[in-house]
Every structure is written in structure tokens, then in C-alpha cells.
């Protein structure tokens with residue numbers, strides 16, 4: 001059982017999962033409504049840009065077919081993973097439009113199928129969506145009953161763009177929401193043959209799994225925002241150093257080091273929208289998700305606040321280079337990128353902004369080019385810049401030395417949002433180095449603290465002498 005797998009939706013996550021399943025020896029049929037994606041996969045090529053995907057599809061070409069025909073794929077396989085978009089709607093909820101369409105097609109195929117088939121939804125959805133939004137579509141189309149005639153699971157993946165395949169094959173755990181025991185057991189057995197690291201499964205109801213998926217992302221973003229709060233505080237205390245604080249915090253095993261760095265806000269296609277969706281869900285259910293709501297608000301304010309701090313140190317009309325336009329290193333994706341937001345904000349306030357990203361050739365920056373000049377190389381940016389913002393902790397920027405910042409300006413101000421060049425750029429005559437999350441003015445910061453605590457009183461002095 002489960003030797004043949006269909007993957008419905010050959011996008012970033014679906015194509016990566018299809019390739020990973022094939023690499024484990026399964027026969028895979030991929031389905032997409034986009035003929036180009038189907039053609040590329042059929043030719044043994046990646047339909048989207050993702051680390052290692054081209055190679056993995058090519059290496060397993062013999063076990064991957066691709067088609068536009070959902071029915072054919074369902075009839076040929078034992079289990080179907082549905083990985084279609086669930087874009088945010090006007091309320092911030094996840095739209096089921098594409099998933100319903102896919103389920104309608106699967107339902108039709110199930111009507112013609114005699115054997116058991118398991119339908120696994122991988123796309124991110126809100127609690128209740130699988131049971132009340134999609135199962136009725138499958139049952140109506142097939143004339144069959146979920147949990148009796150066919151299986152249904154909700155099983156999202158915890159992966160990051162740029163490392164989808166590695167993350168999929170090495171999960172901390174696999175999350176399985178199940179309509180009945182049989183569906184979940186089958187999926188668990190399948191995962192145990194796919195993952196590299198003997199990760200265990202957390203099995204539960206569909207609704208609990210749907211909530212768990214969003215909760216993980218909202219928790220992680222809360223942690224990021226907490227570190228950013230500490231970063232702000234460190235800038236206001238003499239000798240303040242966010243890395244000293246967060247490195248120590250992370251030693252506490254209840255907290256841990258991951259996502260506790262202090263830098264720009266979080267972005268990308270998943271994190272920001274999950275907080276909005278959880279807030280919406282809570283409101284609809286007559287409760288509130290205050291932490292998710294506030295985390296989202298703080299994160300959205302960050303580029304504007306950061307721009308204010310930069311503007312205070314740079315003359316109007318100056319050329320500033322924003323290095324790092326993707327929402328994080330090693331991806332071309334610019335969705336909700338804080339580097340992009342910051343670049344726009346600085347341009348809006350009268351600076352001339354030039355931008356660069358190591359993934360530039362794969363980026364779609366047409367809209368951004370209306371506000372800033374995107375340059376083809378890091379050197380070109382640095383040659384013009386009176387101020388430089390290091391917006392992502394990218395390896396290419398890590399190799400920069402003080403010499404690289406020399407240009408026609410007597411002094412260049414470097415705002416290092418991730419403090420990667422601290423050792424190399426502080427105390428260099430032609431560089432004014434401003435690391436985010438560090439005290440930039442110990443004297444003023446000391447004066448403020450001194451004022452807060454006041455002069456020692458007679459009583460304090462008496463106590464000390466005694």
C-alpha cells in the first residue's frame with residue numbers, strides 16, 4: 001500500500017515533496033493546472049526555483065510523471081497530497097478556492113475508484129476548513145463517506161523556503177490530523193519510510209492539527225519579536241549588547257537560541273499572514289489572540305521605525321545602499337521583505353536608494369525599481385553609497401572588509417542590522433559603524449540611567465557605612 005503517490009499542486013512545496021517521495025523509491029504522479037509546470041516536471045526539470053530541486057527531479061525522473069488530469073493521477077495512485085495555494089482573503093483568513101477545486105476533481109475520481117484512497121491536505125488552512133470546507137466537497141463529488149470509504153488527513157509541513165527538501169526529509173516531527181484511525185496510521189507509516197531522521201508523529205483530530213500548524217508559526221514570530229524588543233532596549237542602555245543578552249537567554253533550555261537574534265522583523269509568504277489569520281479566527285470564535293495581534297502590529301511598524309533611526313544619522317539626499325532585498329538569505333522571494341520595506345521608506349523620505357541582493361538574477365523587482373535603483377553588483381552599490389544598510393545576514397556580505405567601503409566619501413555610515421561585521425568595521429577611521437541592538441551613545445544612555453536612579457540619599461550612605 002502507498003507505493004504510488006499523487007501530489008496535487010507542483011509549486012514550491014509540492015514539487016519538492018514529489019521529488020523527495022520519488023527519491024525514496026515511490027512512484028509519483030504530479031498534477032498541476034499550469035501546463036508549464038507539468039511540462040517541466042515531465043522533462044525532468046524543476047518547475048520552480050528551490051535549493052536542490054532541479055537535481056533531485058533529474059535524478060529521479062524515471063519515477064515522476066506529471067499531468068494536468070487529476071482523475072488520472074488519483075486512479076493511478078493510493079494516496080494524494082493536496083498542496084495548492086491557500087491565499088489570504090480580505091479578512092486575513094486562508095481562501096479554500098483552489099483547494100475546493102482540487103477536491104472536486106479528486107471527488108469525481110474517487111467515484112470511479114474501487115480501492116481505498118487517502119486524501120492528505122498539506123496546504124495551510126484554518127481550523128474547521130478540512131472537515132467543514134473540503135470533506136463535503138470530496139463526499140459530494142464521490143458519493144462516498146470520509147472515514148469509511150476513503151481516508152482524509154490534514155498534514156502540513158514545517159519547512160522554510162531555500163531548504164524545503166532538507167526540512168521535509170528531516171522534520172522535528174510529523175503532524176497528522178486524521179478523520180479516522182486508518183487514515184492517520186497509513187500516513188504515519190508512509191512518513192516513516194520517507195523521513196531521514198526517525199522523527200515521531202503527533203496524531204490528533206483535524207482541527208487540533210490545523211491549529212497546531214498556525215500556532216507554531218505564531219509562536220516563532222513572537223520569539224523573533226521578543227528578541228527585537230530586547231534589541232531596542234539594548235540600544236538605550238550603556239554598553240547595551242543584544243547578542244550578550246540573547247546568547248545567555250538561549251542557554252536556558254526552556255527558551256533555546258533559535259529565532260532569538262534581534263535583527264529586522266520577520267517577513268516572507270507564511271509568517272506574517274499566519275498571525276493575521278489567527279487573529280481573525282479568534283475574533284470569529286468570540287475570543288481573542290492578543291499576542292498574535294500585537295506581534296503583527298509591532299512587526300509591521302519596524303521598517304518605519306528603523307528608517308527614522310537611519311534618517312537621523314544620514315543627510316537628506318544622500319545615496320544609501322540597502323544590501324539584501326529578499327526576506328531572508330538564500331531565497332529570491334521578496335514577499336513582505338523588510339529590506340524592501342526599508343528601502344521604500346528611505347526613498348520616500350528623500351534619500352537616493354540603491355539596492356542589491358545576491359539572488360538578484362532570479363528576483364522579480366519591476367515594482368521596486370520604480371522607487372529605488374537596483375544595481376547588478378555589490379561593488380557598484382558600495383562605490384556610490386554614503387550610507388550602507390546590511391539588511392539580511394547573507395554570507396556574501398559577511399566577507400566585506402573595511403577597504404570595500406572606501407569610496408569618494410570621507411566617511412561611510414554602515415548600519416549593520418545583524419551585527420555580522422562588528423569585529424571588522426568598528427574603530428575604522430573612514431567608517432561610522434552602527435550595529436543594531438547595541439548602545440550607540442553610552443554617555444547619553446548612562447546619563448539617562450543615572451537620572452532614573454538619582455543621587456544616593458543620606459540614608460543610602462548611612463547604610464553603606466554601617
Ligand SMILES: NC(=O)c1ccc[n+]([C@@H]2O[C@H](COP(=O)([O-])OP(=O)(O)OC[C@H]3O[C@@H](n4cnc5c(N)ncnc54)[C@H](O)[C@@H]3O)[C@@H](O)[C@H]2O)c1
Pocket residue numbers: 008009010011012013014031032033034037048083084085086098099101102122123124125156157158159160161270
Ligand atoms: N512554500 C512554503 O514555504 C510553504 C510552507 C508551509 C506551507 N505552505 C503552504 O503550502 C501551500 C502551497 O504553497 P506553495 O508555496 O507550494 O504554493 P505555490 O504557489 O508555489 O504552488 C501551488 C501550485 O498549485 C497549483 N494549483 C493551483 N490550483 C490547483 C489545482 N486545483 N490542482 C492542481 N494544482 C493546482 C499552482 O498552479 C501552483 O503550481 C500553501 O497553502 C502554503 O501556505 C507553503
